[in-house]
Amino acid sequence: MNFLSTSGFDLEQLIESALRFKSGDDQPKPLAGKSVALVFFNPSLRTRASMQVGIYELGGHAVVLEPGGTSWTLEHREGAVMDADKTEHVAEFVRVLERYCVAIGVRTFAALKNWNEERTDPVLNAFARYASVPIINLESAMHHPCQSLADMMTIREKLGSGPKRVVLTWAWHPKALPMAVPNSFALAAAQMGHDLVIAHPPDYELDDELIETTREFSSVEVTNDIDAAFDGADVIYAKSWGAKQFYGETERDIAERTQYRDKWIVNEEKMSRTNDGIFMHCLPVRRNVIVTDGVIDSPASAVIDEAENRLHVQKAVMAQLI
Numbered sequence: 001m002n003f004l005s006t007s008g009f010d011l012e013q014l015i016e017s018a019l020r021f022k023s024g025d026d027q028p029k030p031l032a033g034k035s036v037a038l039v040f041f042n043p044s045l046r047t048r049a050s051m052q053v054g055i056y057e058l059g060g061h062a063v064v065l066e067p068g069g070t071s072w073t074l075e076h077r078e079g080a081v082m083d084a085d086k087t088e089h090v091a092e093f094v095r096v097l098e099r100y101c102v103a104i105g106v107r108t109f110a111a112l113k114n115w116n117e118e119r120t121d122p123v124l125n126a127f128a129r130y131a132s133v134p135i136i137n138l139e140s141a142m143h144h145p146c147q148s149l150a151d152m153m154t155i156r157e158k159l160g161s162g163p164k165r166v167v168l169t170w171a172w173h174p175k176a177l178p179m180a181v182p183n184s185f186a187l188a189a190a191q192m193g194h195d196l197v198i199a200h201p202p203d204y205e206l207d208d209e210l211i212e213t214t215r216e217f218s219s220v221e222v223t224n225d226i227d228a229a230f231d232g233a234d235v236i237y238a239k240s241w242g243a244k245q246f247y248g249e250t251e252r253d254i255a256e257r258t259q260y261r262d263k264w265i266v267n268e269e270k271m272s273r274t275n276d277g278i279f280m281h282c283l284p285v286r287r288n289v290i291v292t293d294g295v296i297d298s299p300a301s302a303v304i305d306e307a308e309n310r311l312h313v314q315k316a317v318m319a320q321l322i
């Protein structure tokens with residue numbers, strides 16, 4: 001079984017397992033004598049460190065590879081004529097690695113060049129196609145399920161179980177960023193039954209199919225009114241992302257978003273209108289761009305607990321899959 005998104009997983013059960021890992025009640029070593037590969041096409045602090053530590057704490061060993069850095073450049077397209085810059089195909093990479101490792105984690109961001117192609121998660125799915133061991137998504141073009149599971153665990157810890165008014169808000173950022181985190185947060189929040197509000201400026205819609213899926217689980221309101229969205233919120237989850245229609249033209253996205261810089265930031269005034277809401281962000285975060293110092297340094301900020309919970313949920317995922 002793969003962990004490519006939270007779809008099809010019992011999140012309550014995974015969170016219960018993660019809470020037992022966190023409390024120290026569960027200290028099993030299902031990875032004793034085993035190795036897990038972690039393949040990073042992109043930079044990372046939290047994912048890389050928490051996966052390495054989690055694998056160690058489960059009794060195993062992490063093999064970290066960076067295609068194009070510490071391992072060969074990788075081609076993922078089926079039938080590719082490899083006469084350019086790619087040295088090895090995912091077909092061989094995966095089938096060799098699984099002779100050594102019992103699971104493979106993959107981080108592969110969107111390049112923000114071709115929406116229709118990237119929304120299908122082609123690199124992650126190439127790994128899944130060739131693998132016979134579990135593939136764990138460590139953030140792909142469209143999903144970051146380890147992050148959203150940690151987010152749901154954090155909401156549960158801070159606010160208890162049961163539905164909450166959870167606001168996912170777009171924030172201004174100088175660059176166009178992928179939408180894996182907001183997609184996965186929206187999906188997981190809906191799976192948990194939260195009342196989800198997604199606030200973004202016009203033109204910054206999430207994937208239509210993803211929104212349809214969230215509505216199968218819970219009530220989802222989409223709004224362009226950031227001020228109204230904050231009223232009475234229990235959770236404010238901030239994230240910036242690029243507009244689908246500007247994939248391949250990120251300079252147009254950057255020009256378009258200039259008008260939103262002053263308005264689309266999480267600050268003390270907006271937080272004062274919430275229901276004593278908590279502030280969440282996956283990190284890394286640009287201070288005084290996405291969120292003011294006053295909010296991220298306040299008692300309402302859950303960002304460090306969120307990052308810690310990555311460790312516990314990933315142990316729960318690995319213990320279930322392997």
Ligand code: CP
Nearest residue numbers: 044045046047282283
């Ligand atoms: N939130 C998150 O995935 O952090 P990193 O990019 O540092 O791994």
